[in-house]
Amino acid sequence: MSTPISYRDIKDQGSFAFEPIQYGFSEMGIPLTYFPPSDDCRLLVFAGIHGEEPETTFLLSRALRCLFCPPRHVAIVLCANPDGMLRGTRGNAHGVDLNRNFPALNWSSEPVLTRLTLESPRETRLSPGGGPQSEAETRALLSLLSTLNPRAVIAMHAPIGCVDCATHSPLVQTLESIFELPWKQGLGYQTPGSFGTWAEEASLDCVTLELPRMALELLAANYAQPFATFIAEFY
Numbered sequence: 001m002s003t004p005i006s007y008r009d010i011k012d013q014g015s016f017a018f019e020p021i022q023y024g025f026s027e028m029g030i031p032l033t034y035f036p037p038s039d040d041c042r043l044l045v046f047a048g049i050h051g052e053e054p055e056t057t058f059l060l061s062r063a064l065r066c067l068f069c070p071p072r073h074v075a076i077v078l079c080a081n082p083d084g085m086l087r088g089t090r091g092n093a094h095g096v097d098l099n100r101n102f103p104a105l106n107w108s109s110e111p112v113l114t115r116l117t118l119e120s121p122r123e124t125r126l127s128p129g130g131g132p133q134s135e136a137e138t139r140a141l142l143s144l145l146s147t148l149n150p151r152a153v154i155a156m157h158a159p160i161g162c163v164d165c166a167t168h169s170p171l172v173q174t175l176e177s178i179f180e181l182p183w184k185q186g187l188g189y190q191t192p193g194s195f196g197t198w199a200e201e202a203s204l205d206c207v208t209l210e211l212p213r214m215a216l217e218l219l220a221a222n223y224a225q226p227f228a229t230f231i232a233e234f235y
């Protein structure tokens with residue numbers, strides 16, 4: 001008889017009730033880790049691919065710390081870009097925007113133009129890398145996906161505040177409901193070599209969850225528990 005999914009009924013959520021395993025190293029040599037599901041992987045959720053979006057890692061961590069045992073079908077990467085997170089940079093240690101480093105057909109060697117805030121002009125330059133999957137973090141995530149073979153992926157970003165996906169799938173509708181966010185089809189600008197573009201070409205369902213612009217405590221208070229329930233009960 002399998003162990004039923006249960007939730008922590010105690011106040012202390014300071015640490016994880018289960019352990020991550022390693023799937024590679026960052027360019028600076030930091031271990032890349034993920035929390036495996038207890039059964040087959042049907043969904044991968046990753047956060048922190050942009051080091052300037054620490055709220056994604058924080059909220060996913062808070063949700064995971066609500067769980068008393070590993071999710072049955074969901075694998076979790078808390079931080080896909082630990083070098084960027086440590087340095088507070090959007091890119092990795094090489095200044096590469098990892099979300100422009102995936103081997104999509106439209107990968108481009110042109111500099112990546114990003115914004116320092118939502119109101120800023122798009123004039124901050126990052127590198128897309130020396131070529132598709134030139135970066136260790138990109139290759140490791142691709143390898144992990146190949147190993148886990150999930151049917152869908154949630155890529156967490158911030159702070160645009162929407163659920164971005166080409167189709168209005170049941171997964172999109174669930175995330176709309178949990179996070180009280182609108183569905184969008186694209187963000188209005190080109191993203192050559194992005195994870196989402198690569199996933200679409202690979203026929204992998206990918207939803208980009210853009211968290212709203214909100215203080216960390218409010219993000220956790222509003223969304224950690226419902227997100228944890230979603231992760232625990234996903235089938």
Ligand SMILES: [Zn+2]
Nearest residue numbers: 050053157158
């Ligand atoms: Zn992002």
